[in-house]
Amino acid sequence: MNHPADLLSAYLDDELTAVEIPEIEAHLSDCEECTAELEEVSAARMVIRGLPLLDPPAWIGSSDVVPIGSARSRRAQRFTRWAAAAAASVVLLGGVVVVSDDPAAVVDIDTMSSQHVARVVVDPGISTIRGPVAGP
């Protein structure tokens, strides 16, 4: 049997067929090269599996949050406030954007962010409040 490199990870993941398992084990029993490679990929596998599972922000996946409240638009919003304050001392709070929970009303967030940033650059009087909107 040739060195079954690709099958070594599948062996670790218990993704081999009943026919392949004894073949691999027989090969490993007298191939130092593959045994060393098995140890290497096993170490990498453990390191990745050891990465902490992170908690998403609370607004993720709640049905009453539309993408307008998402991370990138909040960044754009911070930029908006900063630009507004820097460009003029007039800061108007208002212009609340209300979007319903209707999937058809979902606004492309990229368009939203870029439009808002673009608007505020030419018109520093605009600032917006956006975020979760209660659904039905």
Added chain:
Amino acid sequence: MHDDPVPSWEEVAQRYGRQIYNFAYRLTGNPDDAADLTQEVLLKVRRGLGSYTPGTFEGWLWRITRNAFIDETRRRKRRATVPLPEGDRDDTGAAPPPEDVLATVRLGEEVQAALLDLPYEFREAVVMCDVVGLSYEEIAESVGAPIGTVRSRIHRGRKMLRERLS
């Protein structure tokens, strides 16, 4: 292959939101991008659930997730970005964490950096397997490649990662 029942959107969001977020986070290394992508995927799933015909739900879900991720990455490359001002940081002013916590964080950052260094197909296969916990069959269905290709990508991805970390 068996037919999975069609879950409600709330069930999908609850059961898979965290997995999708971690998938996106490990592929991008950026929490904001990961959060946006996750919500985008969940909304696509909400729109798509009506036309979902029972099959393997995981395969369907991860295919949507993967395609959304790839679309978004392409879109970003094309778009000129507005630089954020200096000082745009979420500064919580919290006390610095103890040394052992810092060591864990540094190790996590090294692994994350090594992951980001892998060619996309290898990173994707490794993350789907070792972070999300998908079977090879589910990965094959999600990425539209034969099992043999999946085996090879996972194995080579891990090998590259090991080399970059040593």
